[in-house]
Amino acid sequence: MTSLWPRIEPLLAHVTKPARYIGGELGAVTPEHGPGRVAWLLLYPDTYEIGLPNQGLQILYEILNERADAVAERSYAPWTDMEAAMRAAEVPLFSVETSRPAADFDILAFNLSAELTYTNVLNLVDLAGVAVRSSGRSATDPLVIAGGHCAFNPEPMADFVDAFVLGDGEEAVGDITDVVSRWQSQRAAGDDAATREALLSALANISGVYVPWAYEPSYGKDGRLSAVSARAGIPEKVEKRTITDLGAWPYPKKQLVPLIEVVHDRLNVEVFRGCTRGCRFCQAGMITRPVRERPAAQVERMVRDGLDRTGYDEVTLTSLSSADFSGIEDTVSSIINDPECSGQVSVSLPSLRVDAFTVGLAAEIQKVRRTGLTFAPEGGTWRMRQVINKLIREEDLYSAVDSAFSQGWRRVKLYFLIGLPTETDEDVLGIAALAKSCVEIGRRYHPNVTVTASVGGFVPKAHTPFQWFGQNTMEELRRKVNLLKDTVRGVRGLTLRWHDPQATAVEGLVSRGDRRMGAVIESVWRAGGTFQEWSEHFDLALWSEALEASGLTFHESVYRHRDEQEVLPWDHVSAGLHRDFLWQDWQEALAEHGLEDCRWTPCYDCGACTGLGVEHVVASSVAPAGGSQGTGQDLDSGGMVPVRFLATPKAVLAGAAAEAAR
Amino acid sequence: MKIRIRFAKLGRVRWTSHRDVARMWERALRRARLPLAYTEGFSPRPKLSFGLALPTGCESSAEYLDVALSEMVEPADLTATFSSLLPDGVDVLAAQVLPAGMGSLQEEVTSCRWEIDVPQLGPDALTEAIARVLGAETLSVTRERKGRPVTDDMRPSVLALSSAGPLGTGSGLVAELGTRPRGVRPSELAQVMGVELGRARRTNQWIERDGSRWEPLATPAADAAVWERAS
Numbered sequence: 001m002t003s004l005w006p007r008i009e010p011l012l013a014h015v016t017k018p019a020r021y022i023g024g025e026l027g028a029v030t031p032e033h034g035p036g037r038v039a040w041l042l043l044y045p046d047t048y049e050i051g052l053p054n055q056g057l058q059i060l061y062e063i064l065n066e067r068a069d070a071v072a073e074r075s076y077a078p079w080t081d082m083e084a085a086m087r088a089a090e091v092p093l094f095s096v097e098t099s100r101p102a103a104d105f106d107i108l109a110f111n112l113s114a115e116l117t118y119t120n121v122l123n124l125v126d127l128a129g130v131a132v133r134s135s136g137r138s139a140t141d142p143l144v145i146a147g148g149h150c151a152f153n154p155e156p157m158a159d160f161v162d163a164f165v166l167g168d169g170e171e172a173v174g175d176i177t178d179v180v181s182r183w184q185s186q187r188a189a190g191d192d193a194a195t196r197e198a199l200l201s202a203l204a205n206i207s208g209v210y211v212p213w214a215y216e217p218s219y220g221k222d223g224r225l226s227a228v229s230a231r232a233g234i235p236e237k238v239e240k241r242t243i244t245d246l247g248a249w250p251y252p253k254k255q256l257v258p259l260i261e262v263v264h265d266r267l268n269v270e271v272f273r274g275c276t277r278g279c280r281f282c283q284a285g286m287i288t289r290p291v292r293e294r295p296a297a298q299v300e301r302m303v304r305d306g307l308d309r310t311g312y313d314e315v316t317l318t319s320l321s322s323a324d325f326s327g328i329e330d331t332v333s334s335i336i337n338d339p340e341c342s343g344q345v346s347v348s349l350p351s352l353r354v355d356a357f358t359v360g361l362a363a364e365i366q367k368v369r370r371t372g373l374t375f376a377p378e379g380g381t382w383r384m385r386q387v388i389n390k391l392i393r394e395e396d397l398y399s400a401v402d403s404a405f406s407q408g409w410r411r412v413k414l415y416f417l418i419g420l421p422t423e424t425d426e427d428v429l430g431i432a433a434l435a436k437s438c439v440e441i442g443r444r445y446h447p448n449v450t451v452t453a454s455v456g457g458f459v460p461k462a463h464t465p466f467q468w469f470g471q472n473t474m475e476e477l478r479r480k481v482n483l484l485k486d487t488v489r490g491v492r493g494l495t496l497r498w499h500d501p502q503a504t505a506v507e508g509l510v511s512r513g514d515r516r517m518g519a520v521i522e523s524v525w526r527a528g529g530t531f532q533e534w535s536e537h538f539d540l541a542l543w544s545e546a547l548e549a550s551g552l553t554f555h556e557s558v559y560r561h562r563d564e565q566e567v568l569p570w571d572h573v574s575a576g577l578h579r580d581f582l583w584q585d586w587q588e589a590l591a592e593h594g595l596e597d598c599r600w601t602p603c604y605d606c607g608a609c610t611g612l613g614v615e616h617v618v619a620s621s622v623a624p625a626g627g628s629q630g631t632g633q634d635l636d637s638g639g640m641v642p643v644r645f646l647a648t649p650k651a652v653l654a655g656a657a658a659e660a661a662r
Numbered sequence: 663m664k665i666r667i668r669f670a671k672l673g674r675v676r677w678t679s680h681r682d683v684a685r686m687w688e689r690a691l692r693r694a695r696l697p698l699a700y701t702e703g704f705s706p707r708p709k710l711s712f713g714l715a716l717p718t719g720c721e722s723s724a725e726y727l728d729v730a731l732s733e734m735v736e737p738a739d740l741t742a743t744f745s746s747l748l749p750d751g752v753d754v755l756a757a758q759v760l761p762a763g764m765g766s767l768q769e770e771v772t773s774c775r776w777e778i779d780v781p782q783l784g785p786d787a788l789t790e791a792i793a794r795v796l797g798a799e800t801l802s803v804t805r806e807r808k809g810r811p812v813t814d815d816m817r818p819s820v821l822a823l824s825s826a827g828p829l830g831t832g833s834g835l836v837a838e839l840g841t842r843p844r845g846v847r848p849s850e851l852a853q854v855m856g857v858e859l860g861r862a863r864r865t866n867q868w869i870e871r872d873g874s875r876w877e878p879l880a881t882p883a884a885d886a887a888v889w890e891r892a893s
């Protein structure tokens with residue numbers, strides 16, 4: 001009824017990839033809006049092709065649409081040509097399902113996965129015709145909500161977002177729906193107490209929900225954050241939400257299949273959440289603890305049903321380190337040997353573990369399409385890898401690479417970080433040395449192998465042991481990149497790729513900024529700085545100018561080391577990790593001590609399990625075969641790990657018995 | 663063995679590209695569990711061949727697809743099977759086993775019939791524009807090819823134009839455009855006619871040889887029903 005389609009369609013003939021705006025995906029729903037139903041618009045602040053596959057968003061889309069009291073639709077950032085056309089024709093942001101104006105929804109919920117998309121969030125709220133700042137919104141405006149990994153330092157977006165969801169959203173969206181729905185009925189009944197403030201304060205009392213309005217930062221004489229205080233009746237610290245049993249949430253059940261090509265265009269099945277490898281630079285690994293595996297039988301069922309439903313011929317088993325999934329070999333072989341799939345299905349594991357075992361596994365599953373393999377040693381020397389706790393020995397990498405080339409792969413990609421704590425030029429040059437050795441190994445099998453070393457600049461993130469570290473300046477990163485360029489120049493078969501050090505600096509600005517960074521983000525957006533993730537749109541000058549106007553500097557916000565006492569902008573939100581565990585781990589890093597995986601060794605009491613009253617959920621008490629990364633350890637050293645083992649369902653056992661009897 | 667499928671692309675889905683449609687078909691064919699024949703090599707793909715690309719934004723009731731199968735199937739069942747497996751707006755109109763030795767769609771089709779909405783031109787002005795274009799010796803158009811502007815004469819491919827009378831505030835144009843030496847797009851026709859293009863629908867692809875012409879696969883009176891649904 002309120003479809004904008006007749007006004008949208010005439011714009012499509014003049015824009016690139018018009019199908020970004022038409023919806024029509026397999027699995028999409030056209031929900032019926034109405035009173036008593038809280039309407040969510042789920043937004044991804046980047047293009048359709050990047051946003052559509054986002055698993056978090058798809059999971060919440062289904063969960064909300066299954067509820068009788070909620071409806072959910074989706075929207076993505078229109079590309080610059082479409083935005084210009086929309087603004088010229090005064091067409092506001094709309095949902096892809098029913099072309100409904102964004103402002104007609106009760107909640108605009110953003111997924112925040114990357115800092116450089118923040119200006120797009122502002123742009124989308126503005127395109128919706130809603131005030132960009134929370135303080136400018138009234139009770140009749142939609143609520144602006146955000147979740148995703150970046151929510152763990154919510155402060156830079158605190159001026160614009162009414163409420164953040166920390167951690168797993170599966171249960172939290174239901175709680176939010178309940179609160180909003182209750183508030184709406186109150187308002188409908190003419191209750192004067194149902195103000196915007198009343199709503200915000202009810203939201204602030206949901207576990208895992210952070211409402212910036214309820215928290216006031218104060219600053220010391222030195223200009224630094226000195227405290228963040230909560231309003232009366234509001235919890236002082238917001239703990240993240242954690243679902244304990246992934247098996248209870250078999251979503252997405254109906255993965256969206258888009259009409260146009262998108263990134264990760266295949267079936268994706270999440271096999272576990274969380275990671276305890278303990279890589280110190282990795283925010284995802286720290287904030288998603290503990291490990292919660294999906295029962296293997298459920299994984300297999302989701303894969304089979306998913307392939308059947310979608311017609312995809314490729315499935316990715318997703319997680320932070322899928323080769324660590326208990327019984328990964330069995331799971332994979334049951335998928336590829338499924339007679340229904342007749343050998344035409346290929347399985348892929350993102351982020352391969354660096355060892356020959358994993359390559360063997362990859363060889364088994366990529367029978368069909370053998371393109372390139374990617375490994376992430378991250379550091380160029382063993383010393384560096386101990387600092388970052390990525391305990392891969394040189395031999396592991398070489399045997400993995402050897403095994404890849406010997407089994408027919410021709411292209412190997414290696415991921416590294418530069419600008420890591422304590423890094424010396426020797427560590428940087430170690431990257432070139434490793435990559436060169438990998439080329440030499442490959443030549444033994446084929447004259448034309450290529451090795452690509454992809455080098456990213458390290459950005460310290462909140463809730464990691466490196467949160468206190470002063471990021472390398474862009475000049476220093478540039479120097480290190482040049483050092484590498486000079487060293488690998490003319491080496492046949494070796495390609496070096498690097499991330500723009502300017503973008504790395506800006507990412508650092510936003511990732512650890514306090515609430516004052518909001519003004520910077522707003523100025524950049526007002527100056528036209530959208531799509532900052534895209535190199536053709538990224539503009540350092542916009543950020544530098546905005547920073548100067550706000551009286552902030554790169555030095556103060558990004559390059560400076562923090563000390564133990566300093567109040568960090570995210571101290572009042574918690575990912576479950578004890579601050580002193582993180583500090584201790586930071587000291588261990590500086591002392592070049594590695595820390596083994598707590599799935600199979602005693603607990604370090606980081607807080608993730610103990611503090612939240614949850615535990616690892618794994619199917620095996622034994623570390624996976626192969627690999628030294630935290631697995632070459634003495635497993636007899638005690639059993640204090642909080643672990644719950646997955647029960648094998650009776651039906652599966654019966655099935656296995658029947659199989660054996662045949 | 664091969665089967666030939668005729669399908670329509672109508673409504674919102676017209677904004678997808680030719681490549682997108684190919685991918686939709688690949689998924690639908692897998693879901694239908696047809697015994698597809700695959701190419702050899704490291705990256706086996708089902709053997710599909712589509713005819714002339716339909717420009718993004720255009721509709722059609724005359725799209726074709728040839729599918730190679732490793733076993734015999736009953737084409738009559740396909741129409742029903744596919745309607746639930748394809749996105750809204752993509753509908754199978756007919757399917758038939760292809761006799762051996764038939765040429766590919768790309769080689770055989772010689773012209774296409776189009777129905778084009780011209781929203782800003784009344785019937786009289788349209789008739790004038792048609793006369794001007796048909797009377798021209800040459801019609802040169804410039805388009806981009808591999809990043810470079812190329813100019814050529816499209817007059818030989820404009821086989822017939824006629825007015826279909828008033829349509830809303832504008833009028834309707836029926837065009838028959840040849841595929842040799844190259845296929846002309848409705849947008850290029852609009853360019854030489856100096857008009858703004860509205861909706862364009864490909865209604866037929868023709869194979870003309872030795873003075874007679876036929877369609878790669880005719881629809882059993884399906885057109886009317888399809889058009890009704892689309893409007």
Ligand code: SF4
Pocket residue numbers: 276289290598599602603604605606607608609610641642
């Ligand atoms: S609480 Fe212990 S077992 Fe749990 S993630 Fe932290 S260190 Fe590992």
